[in-house]
Amino acid sequence: MKNIFLVLFVSAFLLQSCSSDDDPAPKIDDDPIQMDDPVPEVNSVQLGDDATLGKILTDSNGMSLYYFSLDTKETSECTSSACLDAWPIFYEETITVDAGLEISDFGTIDRADGAKQTTYQGWPLYYYVNDNAAGETNGEDVNNVWYVAKPDYSLMYVRTQLVGHDGLNYLGDYTEGDGATSYITDIDGNTLYIFINDRKDTNNFTNSDFSNDGAWPIFEMDLDKIPSILDMADFGSIDVFGRTQVTYKGWPLYYFGQDMARGDNKGISFPFPGAWPIANVDTPMAPEPESTVKLAEDGTFGNILTDAEGNSLYFFSLDTKDNSACTSAGCLGAWPVFYQEDIIVDAGLDAADFATIERTDGAMQTTYKGWPLYYFAGDNAAGDTSGDKVNDVWYIAKPDYSLMYVRAQLMGHDGLNYLGDYTEGDGSTFYITDIEGRTLYGFIADTKDTNNYTSSDFSNDSVWPIFEMDLDKIPSILDPADFGSIDVFGRTQVTYKGWPLYYFGQDEARGDNKGISFPAPGVWPILNVDSPPLE
Template sequence: MKKSIFLVFTLVGILYSCSSDDDAQPTPPVTAVNTVQLATDATFGSILTDANGMSLYFFSRDTKGVSECADGCKAAWPIFYTADLTLDEGLLASDFGVITRADGEKQNTYKGWPLYYFANDNAAGDTNGDKVGNNWYIAKPDYSLMYAEAQLIGKDAEGNPINFKSDYTEGDELTFYIVNGNTGRTLYTFQNDTKDTNNFTAADFSNDAVWPVFHIDIDKLPSILDASDFGTIDVFGRQQLTFKGWPLYYFGQDVERGDNFGINFPAPGVWPIANVDTPGAPE
């Protein structure tokens, strides 16, 4: 009997000892998942996703840093917003912002472009929304240029706004054009230039403030643009980017993001915007 009692206590002691050892095992650390991640896509390279790996997008019509996607559009392209923004390595907090939309909801932005999901992306890694309508593009961290779509607005002699169509006649119409990917600033060509030749800029750059030459090293482009259409020329010791042989410029009076006042200065169509329908520059 004494032996039986002793064995029972011994067994309980062993079980208690094992249980205590198990409880003392360290808990594996929980890896924090950032609310905006950098994913690698086989087609697009580095892209922005949410914490669950769902792809994010830019809308070409958001040229002024506010959302132009509402009502039925928002159902197809749900907005992305998180108050607790944490970022993967390689992303800068200074590139992100928050806007309050016309409907009162908040939305995150990246380099001034509001961020969206696509309703037809069903799983992490889907990129079905890219190039839909030629105005939705996968959100990448490193676009050199972006493809915008907006109303062209010039000014009359008194400085009042005038709407222009893509043929530079007065009227209402959305027009596609190329902008700087980082700043959203409109790019122009000059009708008197020839292939790979800047016929505007003075040798001393005394008129550069009016139409500054534009240059950026082309890296990543939205899928509608072809890298082979771009080149670089030398303009009195400075580099200038070309598109289909046309040298590219800013307009000095475009101050705010999304401005395109140069389209009728000094007359409509003298300084056209550039898009995929732009014919090649003449020899």
């Protein structure tokens, strides 16, 4: 009964409270409590933007952070009180980073003094005591060993003891001794080397199949930012069998395959001290590549081709394009083949004019404009040219020949072999070609310095094209006085002993001489020193 009464009393009280409220709308507080905007979270490592250095690392207050280039092995070499007073360590237990930075690039090391220090990409981080305000970078390049910490360095410039593959300490001149040397590493602290046998922008070590790349891997990277002590203009790149290798002062850069840990520089003594030096700002420019084919000036012949030591090179007029006719032991004993795997040429020569052929005996031989190159055993010293005109088939190799004088079997358009009198038979005949080995012909219906074949509209020129060229040098067996030129309907045709010179349109390959039987043997003869002057 008491419980029922209590329920009725409470209900009546609630109804009375509601009925006494004259305004059914809820009241609005005229002075609500104002909530402050949330304070944005400040990251413990920020990405600053410096007008000179670009993107740099700072702490949460914008104070610049630094690398010490002596810290080559993920440990701090700044241990003295004087060093630490000038370069206080940076440490944050909990790292948060700005956009553009990766948490995984940060770590923590235990210093030798027991303190902890934050690292970035393995490099311990420091402040500089003389930075007095956020954004200052006064510690950059101090003593050439302190650098503002950046997220986009491709390289680092370090200073440490050189310890060779043999376990011995070395100085910068590769003599044994204790003392730090400055040198370039990648951003992970891996040492970069040069090779003393390389030349400017020329890798002389790496095999075409990269079979030796594991020993000295080429350094491949698209360089971004570098420490201020280095000059970006000193860096470049070269193509190495389809891959891109970075160069410094013209020197191709390599790793050493047996450097297993950051800070290793074992390659400086392998296979002997100084064969693979480190690279630094004192490294001299790489020497220019030594030409393997040179252009020498001869008092009689003018410009001639020689090897790197100045020994004269020769053409054999019996050779056809990319094919050597000097195959016997006797011939090769007198005329050794010239071969260079890597062709580097003097100014005035075009490397594209050189190639390599495989001879029938399996040996390799270098060619120039399709002509295999030889030495002459009778040349006893650099500059000798005693092989020129031997047997009227050997000639000093020159870059400026306009013509060549060859000796070969005449084989007509009809497939038959001919002799020099245009009767059928086997035997070689001398005749003039252009420098590419294309046969030149005369026409028996022409008269002295008069072309009686070519139509005024050149409608028949494709059958027997006129030979047009500004003649330069010619083989010594030929007399420049025998050559001239005539006007043919506004074009200039070369003549020899009064004979206008022609090609045969159906000679498709170097060495072809099919025209000697077309339309009949001897109508279009070859020309040589025995050809009579045309009257």
